Amino acid sequence: MQFCKNCFYPENHPLGITFDSNEVCSGCLIHQEKDTDIWDKKRKDLEKILREYKTDKAGTYDCIIPVSGGKDSFFITHTIKNDFGLNPLLVSYNRYYNTAGGIYNLEILRSLLGCDIICHTPNPQRLKKLIRLSLEAAGSIHWPYLAGSKTFPIQVAVQKKIPLIIWGAHQGVEQVGMFSHHHEVEMSRWYRDEHDLMGLTPEDIVPKEHGIEFSDLKPLLYPDDHQLLKNEIRGVYLGNYIRWDTKLQHEKMHKLYPVYRTQQSSTFDHYSDADCLIYNSLHDEIKFRKFGYSVIQDHVAREIRYGRITREEGVRLISQFSAKRDFREHPFLKLFDISCQEIFAAVDKHRDPKVWEQTEKGWKLRFQSQLLDHLTSTAEKLPTGAKYSSYIPDGLSGKDLDHRLLMRGGI
Numbered sequence: 001m002q003f004c005k006n007c008f009y010p011e012n013h014p015l016g017i018t019f020d021s022n023e024v025c026s027g028c029l030i031h032q033e034k035d036t037d038i039w040d041k042k043r044k045d046l047e048k049i050l051r052e053y054k055t056d057k058a059g060t061y062d063c064i065i066p067v068s069g070g071k072d073s074f075f076i077t078h079t080i081k082n083d084f085g086l087n088p089l090l091v092s093y094n095r096y097y098n099t100a101g102g103i104y105n106l107e108i109l110r111s112l113l114g115c116d117i118i119c120h121t122p123n124p125q126r127l128k129k130l131i132r133l134s135l136e137a138a139g140s141i142h143w144p145y146l147a148g149s150k151t152f153p154i155q156v157a158v159q160k161k162i163p164l165i166i167w168g169a170h171q172g173v174e175q176v177g178m179f180s181h182h183h184e185v186e187m188s189r190w191y192r193d194e195h196d197l198m199g200l201t202p203e204d205i206v207p208k209e210h211g212i213e214f215s216d217l218k219p220l221l222y223p224d225d226h227q228l229l230k231n232e233i234r235g236v237y238l239g240n241y242i243r244w245d246t247k248l249q250h251e252k253m254h255k256l257y258p259v260y261r262t263q264q265s266s267t268f269d270h271y272s273d274a275d276c277l278i279y280n281s282l283h284d285e286i287k288f289r290k291f292g293y294s295v296i297q298d299h300v301a302r303e304i305r306y307g308r309i310t311r312e313e314g315v316r317l318i319s320q321f322s323a324k325r326d327f328r329e330h331p332f333l334k335l336f337d338i339s340c341q342e343i344f345a346a347v348d349k350h351r352d353p354k355v356w357e358q359t360e361k362g363w364k365l366r367f368q369s370q371l372l373d374h375l376t377s378t379a380e381k382l383p384t385g386a387k388y389s390s391y392i393p394d395g396l397s398g399k400d401l402d403h404r405l406l407m408r409g410g411i
Contacts, residue, residue, distance in 0.1 A: 068106075075250070187237070
């Protein structure tokens, strides 16, 4: 197993990742574009695009912004409405497992920024079935929400003939450098199917014998090419035109609006997915059981790339947030009438064989010793008790890493 020598990302990242001859990953290499002088021109390019769609007609929407009440909703809406002067229609897909803070964020987003919003709430009984089906097919309890949130805004765009959809950052660019910012890639059916939905369409997920009518899947079905071309639908990623820095953006929005944030057990980031009941908890555990890494490594990679923490600090953060967690009383289980045992038994069928091996004692990380060597070779350089960034509490040393990762790996 190969790991990036800069940010720690593993070669089995689900979005796909490559390494150069110096063992630096494609995500780190593309990130270097953020520190070049391209952004003034890119902002002008964005202004040119937006002018094509801006109207002065009362009651007319200039664009659609998909929102969840999460980390990027405020920044995108504030930027498009207040900085560029467009009138957006906000579109949200109710996942059913929003946090109270996420519901609050949506309300103040709508009221304080003065935007209309359309929200689709799926049939809860159908959603229960879809969660179980996607768990079996993809090892995911989050797939139904991903399918809806990446589809419903496009459906609204077609129905209301609003051709421009503005998304936040392209995760393929931000995490793994799938594309350059210069490519200015736009939202596509291909990316939605192959990456957002893990290569599975609603037709793949739902066998006919499961009693879900095809018509019930309508909110998850991507409009056909004829509809998209006829209405000239395009989805633009703001991160291709504005230097994307999610932490600075969140802090700016927190100063302007009473945005909800909270301390989380899986990461130092108080903003990331604070609107979602499972993303940084039960969903993150599933991610670890499938791929052998979790959200803390995503956030450490991001902060190393921006130069806000060192690799040594990253090691301490991974150590701090790598402890096992107990999800047996997680509210998602009661909400959807499912147990941890059922979830993890299904997830076991989707463990990456490059990462995991099954032994008499249970599942074991194949690269555990390699990962420990990779990380502790850096951790050993840490002076005990040294002062680091505000992310890292006192009292954790590199020596803690071995114990915590060994405990986490033996699942």
